[in-house]
Structure formats: structure tokens, C-alpha cells
């Protein structure tokens with residue numbers, strides 16, 4: 001497969017993990033093909049969008065046949081680096097951080113939180129679900145150059161300071177769960193997960209666009 005990944009739109013790229021998870025389940029249950037309407041139903045993306053997404057990598061789908069599950073999966077694996085283990089770190093082991101450590105992405109065993117950091121002496125030195133928790137002061141020494149992605153679950157008033165420290169230690173991507181809007185250099189990617197915005201948007205859609 002010779003696909004120019006730079007040509008895949010970001011919105012499409014963001015949906016790939018969704019497709020991947022579902023297709024993996026299909027393959028595990030022995031299904032070799034899937035229609036765009038089946039996929040659409042399962043991942044809640046309309047089938048026209050799915051067809052457009054898939055056309056970017058040459059999977060056109062045949063009428064009455066659908067898409068070849070193995071072909072799609074091998075493409076996604078390549079694009080998402082699913083065969084490579086991605087090491088992730090987490091900073092701020094409070095309520096939310098603890099929940100994420102316990103979850104630890106076990107469903108997709110290619111992403112794993114390897115270590116976590118905090119400043120609270122009562123947690124530093126312990127482990128949660130097998131993940132060691134270290135003092136934030138040791139972040140650069142432990143992480144520097146080895147880990148690209150950090151999950152940020154600290155109080156919002158310290159988020160910017162910590163983000164600066166993470167960037168300085170070589171982190172390239174931050175999954176920001178705090179309400180703080182982070183300023184980072186241009187080459188750093190921040191994805192912001194704001195549960196209250198998501199919830200408000202759901203409520204808005206329920207009110208204005210009832211199904």
C-alpha cells in the first residue's frame with residue numbers, strides 16, 4: 001500500500017481509531033466483509049462520510065459486497081502504528097488520573113501508560129494498577145526522549161506551568177483534561193477534552209435536533 005498519509009484530512013484521521021476498533025472486533029468474530037451501512041450503524045458516523053473517508057486510501061467498496069475487513073485493518077494498522085507500542089505518561093494522580101491509570105487502555109493493548117507523576121508525597125513511590133508513580137521533579141530524567149505523549153490531569157491553576165515543563169522534557173503531544181487553555185510552541189499538539197462542553201453540546205442537540 002502506497003498511500004500519502006499527508007493527504008488524509010485531519011477529521012478523517014481522527015475517525016480511524018473508531019473504525020479500527022470496530023473492524024478488529026469483526027475480524028475476531030470471523031467476518032471478512034462489512035458494508036458502509038453496517039459500519040455506520042456501529043460507529044455512529046453517516047455512511048456517506050465513511051465512504052469518503054475510505055476513498056482517501058483507495059478502499060472503494062463494491063456494491064453488494066462492501067469492504068474487505070482484512071484490507072482495511074492492515075491499512076489502519078499501518079496508519080495508526082497499531083503494531084507499535086506507544087508509551088504514554090500521566091501527570092496528576094488524583095481522582096481522574098487514578099481512574100485513567102486503572103483503565104490504562106487495556107482494550108487496545110498498543111497504548112500503555114508506563115509511568116505517572118505527582119508531587120504529593122503520600123502517592124509518590126506507590127503504584128496504581130502496576131504503573132509506578134514518581135515525583136514530578138524526576139520527569140525529565142525518566143521520560144526525556146523516551147515518551148512522546150502525556151495525559152494532563154492536574155488542577156487547572158498549575159496546568160500551564162506543568163505543560164511548559166513537559167514540553168521542555170521532550171513531550172510532543174498533550175491530552176489535556178484540565179479546563180485550562182494551554183499555550184505551547186507550534187510544534188506541540190494539544191488535544192483538549194472538556195467534559196462539560198461535550199455534555200452541553202449533547203443537551204443542545206437533544207433540545208434542538210431531536211432524533
Ligand SMILES: NC(=O)c1ccc[n+]([C@@H]2O[C@H](COP(=O)([O-])OP(=O)(O)OC[C@H]3O[C@@H](n4cnc5c(N)ncnc54)[C@H](O)[C@@H]3O)[C@@H](O)[C@H]2O)c1
Pocket residue numbers: 091092093094095096097117118119120136152153154155156158162177178179195
Ligand atoms: N474528576 C473528574 O471527573 C474530572 C473530569 C473532567 C476534568 N477534570 C479535570 O482534571 C483535573 C484533575 O481533576 P481531579 O478531580 O483528578 O483533581 P484531584 O485534585 O483529585 O487531582 C489532582 C492531582 O494533581 C496533583 N498535583 C497538584 N499539583 C501538581 C503539580 N504541580 N505537579 C504534579 N501533580 C500535581 C495532586 O497532588 C493530585 O493528585 C482538573 O483540572 C479537573 O478540572 C476532572
